[in-house]
Amino acid sequence: GAVVSQHPSWVICKSGTSVKIECRSLDFQATTMFWYRQFPKQSLMLMATSNEGSKATYEQGVEKDKFLINHASLTLSTLTVTSAHPEDSSFYICSAIRRHGPGEQYFGPGTRLTVT
Amino acid sequence: RKEVEQDPGPFNVPEGATVAFNCTYSNSASQSFFWYRQDCRKEPKLLMSVYSSGNEDGRFTAQLNRASQYISLLIRDSKLSDSATYLCAVSSGGSYIPTFGRGTSLIVHP
Numbered sequence: 235g236a237v238v239s240q241h242p243s244w245v246i247c248k249s250g251t252s253v254k255i256e257c258r259s260l261d262f263q264a265t266t267m268f269w270y271r272q273f274p275k276q277s278l279m280l281m282a283t284s285n286e287g288s289k290a291t292y293e294q295g296v297e298k299d300k301f302l303i304n305h306a307s308l309t310l311s312t313l314t315v316t317s318a319h320p321e322d323s324s325f326y327i328c329s330a331i332r333r334h335g336p337g338e339q340y341f342g343p344g345t346r347l348t349v350t
Numbered sequence: 351r352k353e354v355e356q357d358p359g360p361f362n363v364p365e366g367a368t369v370a371f372n373c374t375y376s377n378s379a380s381q382s383f384f385w386y387r388q389d390c391r392k393e394p395k396l397l398m399s400v401y402s403s404g405n406e407d408g409r410f411t412a413q414l415n416r417a418s419q420y421i422s423l424l425i426r427d428s429k430l431s432d433s434a435t436y437l438c439a440v441s442s443g444g445s446y447i448p449t450f451g452r453g454t455s456l457i458v459h460p
């Protein structure tokens with residue numbers, strides 16, 4: 235199977251600071267990576283689609299200047315939550331699609347962000 | 351109407367029971383359908399894709415009803431370890447980005 239890692243697995247930060255979350259595909263090259271957010275007892279909400287070497291595509295209602303996405307290589311995408319606020323506290327999950335594969339999504343273990 | 355809807359439950363069933371969940375979708379052009387399992391505070395894991403003819407994997411059976419626009423997941427002989435949230439995901443033709451339902455919680459008790 236394909237493995238996707240995320241770092242950190244959990245983070246607590248103060249309001250107004252920025253937090254960077256890394257998503258790596260460990261044993262395959264990922265054409266595309268996705269960033270989701272999930273609030274308690276809610277569904278996964280797609281935030282943005284990240285393609286290697288190009289700008290991310292953000293879903294409606296997601297501020298691109300607040301959630302900075304960089305997909306510098308075929309195995310790494312980063313999400314930076316800038317000027318975090320308590321309402322940004324959530325479970326952030328990335329997923330990746332294998333470059334040469336059937337298109338199945340592989341999810342990272344998620345990052346739990348708490349903004350105090 | 352939401353794109354993908356699920357009854358959040360929880361479904362409380364005894365070990366050994368058979369339980370079924372449905373998931374309705376609004377986009378008639380939807381092409382790909384999936385069931386994911388998500389444990390508390392964990393990422394979703396693909397349980398099975400749903401094919402037009404229906405498919406089975408051990409105790410799990412998935413079916414698609416295009417006319418009524420829903421997919422179903424049947425779990426036979428429930429185990430305690432089946433307790434989790436089951437998410438359905440649907441994507442439309444040409445897009446590999448699925449839309450997820452909010453999930454159905456299943457609790458299997460002794």
